[in-house]
Amino acid sequence: xxxxxxxxxxxxxxxxxxxxxxxxxxxxxxxxxxxxxxxxxxxxxxxxxxxxxxxxxxxxxxxxxxxxxxxxxxxxxxxxxxxxxxxxxxxxxxxxxxxxxxxxxxxxxxxxxxxxxxxxxxxxxxxxxxxxxxxxxxxxxxxxx
Numbered sequence: 001x002x003x004x005x006x007x008x009x010x011x012x013x014x015x016x017x018x019x020x021x022x023x024x025x026x027x028x029x030x031x032x033x034x035x036x037x038x039x040x041x042x043x044x045x046x047x048x049x050x051x052x053x054x055x056x057x058x059x060x061x062x063x064x065x066x067x068x069x070x071x072x073x074x075x076x077x078x079x080x081x082x083x084x085x086x087x088x089x090x091x092x093x094x095x096x097x098x099x100x101x102x103x104x105x106x107x108x109x110x111x112x113x114x115x116x117x118x119x120x121x122x123x124x125x126x127x128x129x130x131x132x133x134x135x136x137x138x139x140x141x142x143x144x145x
Contacts, residue, residue, distance in 0.1 A: 051137040054113035059096060060106050064115065066095060067129045079122050086119060086128030 054060055066073040070082040074091045093103035107127055110116040114133045119126045 050113040051115055051133075052141070054109050054115055057106070057109075059098070060110055062096065063092060063106060063110060063127075064129065064134075066092070067116070067127065070128075079124060080119075080126045082128075084128075085121055086117065086126035089125045089127060092127065 055064070067087060070087045073095060074082075074087050077088055077091070080086065080088060089103060089107060090100075092107065093100055096103060098106075107116065107118070107125075111118050111127070115130060115137065116127045117130050119128070
């Protein structure tokens with residue numbers, strides 16, 4: 001259902017709102033303003049968009065790529081095994097050359113999406129890929145496209 005006015009129209013979508021702002025009489029720009037934590041459900045039940053949003057960043061894709069074979073990308077660790085614990089967040093930050101807060105945000109998004117597993121050890125946080133979750137995500141994505 002679309003309610004239109006002279007300068008603004010609002011369309012109701014399940015759980016979200018679509019706002020259309022007029023730019024000119026003959027033209028209008030559409031701004032999709034989905035709430036950050038919203039879920040979109042289609043007839044197939046594809047509701048979890050967090051992994052898709054998480055891999056929509058070149059930095060986060062680089063993190064996933066580097067963690068696939070950590071010994072090739074990171075120096076040896078004193079605490080923690082690459083296989084069982086993962087890679088220390090500080091090594092990941094150093095590899096990317098970004099601020100600690102920025103690295104933390106990227107790692108949190110990947111962890112919240114279920115693509116990484118975080119483990120605290122001796123005051124450090126280590127991250128490793130959740131291969132089963134990545135496999136499920138890629139299979140689900142492939143079956144939908």
